[in-house]
Amino acid sequence: MRKIFLVFLVVSNLLFSYRVISVSDGDTITIMMNGEKQKIRLYGVDTPEINQSFGTEAKQFLSDQILNRDVEIEVKDTDRYKRLVAIVYLNDRSMNELLLKEGWAWWYEAYAKKEYKYKELQEQAQEKKRGMWRNKGNIPPWEFRKMKKVKTK
Numbered sequence: 001m002r003k004i005f006l007v008f009l010v011v012s013n014l015l016f017s018y019r020v021i022s023v024s025d026g027d028t029i030t031i032m033m034n035g036e037k038q039k040i041r042l043y044g045v046d047t048p049e050i051n052q053s054f055g056t057e058a059k060q061f062l063s064d065q066i067l068n069r070d071v072e073i074e075v076k077d078t079d080r081y082k083r084l085v086a087i088v089y090l091n092d093r094s095m096n097e098l099l100l101k102e103g104w105a106w107w108y109e110a111y112a113k114k115e116y117k118y119k120e121l122q123e124q125a126q127e128k129k130r131g132m133w134r135n136k137g138n139i140p141p142w143e144f145r146k147m148k149k150v151k152t153k
Contacts, residue, residue: 026058103131
């Protein structure tokens with residue numbers, strides 16, 4: 001039954017409201033869905049890893065916004081880790097866009113190629129030196145993960 005429900009969510013693109021019970025990092029949360037925990041990966045954004053510069057700050061920023069609050073999710077996909085990939089809204093405000101606007105996320109172009117607004121929000125945050133953009137030399141999380149894999153081999 002759960003698989004059917006998840007398929008319905010992915011196909012329907014409707015908004016559903018759920019309680020956020022934990023924030024794993026700046027782009028991954030856990031909600032209660034029909035009495036079960038469900039991980040959500042925020043669509044189109046990538047925040048620094050927890051062990052990367054600004055990773056804890058990005059997590060804290062998202063936590064301050066939505067932890068223990070009811071959010072609406074617009075499911076876009078399911079990823080290889082069986083997380084729902086979604087746009088997360090609090091009071092009709094996209095948390096995905098807010099992370100970009102406040103300088104705590106990169107536009108994840110590889111997975112959201114047509115989200116040009118995300119690109120614009122990132123560029124504006126960079127120009128205004130918001131969040132992590134107050135420092136130069138930030139490494140995108142996807143590059144950080146690649147470097148980490150090379151070091152562990």
